[in-house]
Amino acid sequence: MFIQRLNLKPLLLVVSIFSSLAIFNIMALKSYVTDARNVHSNAIKKVSTALPLVAITFDDGPDPVITPQVLAILKEKNAKATFFMLGKHAEAYPELVQQIHAAGHEIGNHTYSHQRLTRLSQDGLKAELQHTETILFNITGANPRLVRPPDNAYNAKIVAQTQQCGYHFVLWSIDTRDWANVSPSAILRETDKAGAGDIILFHDGVTPSHIVEGLAKTIDLLQAKGYRLVTVSELMQGSN
Numbered sequence: 001m002f003i004q005r006l007n008l009k010p011l012l013l014v015v016s017i018f019s020s021l022a023i024f025n026i027m028a029l030k031s032y033v034t035d036a037r038n039v040h041s042n043a044i045k046k047v048s049t050a051l052p053l054v055a056i057t058f059d060d061g062p063d064p065v066i067t068p069q070v071l072a073i074l075k076e077k078n079a080k081a082t083f084f085m086l087g088k089h090a091e092a093y094p095e096l097v098q099q100i101h102a103a104g105h106e107i108g109n110h111t112y113s114h115q116r117l118t119r120l121s122q123d124g125l126k127a128e129l130q131h132t133e134t135i136l137f138n139i140t141g142a143n144p145r146l147v148r149p150p151d152n153a154y155n156a157k158i159v160a161q162t163q164q165c166g167y168h169f170v171l172w173s174i175d176t177r178d179w180a181n182v183s184p185s186a187i188l189r190e191t192d193k194a195g196a197g198d199i200i201l202f203h204d205g206v207t208p209s210h211i212v213e214g215l216a217k218t219i220d221l222l223q224a225k226g227y228r229l230v231t232v233s234e235l236m237q238g239s240n
């Protein structure tokens with residue numbers, strides 16, 4: 001996956017101002033395990049918790065083929081998850097958004113049209129987030145409070161800007177690589193590494209995919225180890 005590498009020193013002053021303005025948000029984030037790169041220290045990769053909790057997340061949906069199968073598995077196995085949706089897909093499939101919300105899963109913002117945030121102006125970034133917020137609010141009556149950057153493209157300034165918009169900036173600690181159409185056993189090899197506080201990345205916007213079988217086996221494995229599958233916000237509430 002693409003990782004942005006920029007000289008961020010000129011941005012540090014801006015970020016420190018943003019940070020001081022968002023001090024409550026940052027205090028709330030202090031106990032999370034965050035990105036090891038200092039300039040990205042407020043991007044959440046996993047959560048430090050003593051509780052047996054793991055968060056499964058899905059990007060790029062909802063999708064009319066994959067998402068209903070994912071919802072059926074989550075319901076059957078009594079697991080909760082978080083869906084980082086594209087606004088344009090939420091707009092196209094509002095019934096799926098409503099089903100996800102009604103089932104008690106969490107919905108996060110993945111921008112309207114999968115734009116790399118590093119390529120947008122500050123106004124452009126806000127427009128992408130707010131457009132998606134409006135769509136999701138009109139369907140569910142709730143605003144998303146989590147954002148995940150498309151293509152893992154971000155920097156310290158972007159993290160700060162999204163926090164100014166009221167978001168927690170959420171990455172992941174385990175990548176199933178399901179987007180590369182890997183086998184269910186390859187997915188399971190990655191998810192078998194999960195421990196308390198980990199955030200697992202799946203995609204429900206990619207077809208064809210082995211996500212359905214890989215997801216079912218992942219949930220069976222983690223539940224057999226005593227883990228409870230919760231939303232990212234529930235995971236954050238369980239932090240030390």
Ligand SMILES: [Zn+2]
Pocket residue numbers: 059060110114149150151
């Ligand atoms: Zn994506």
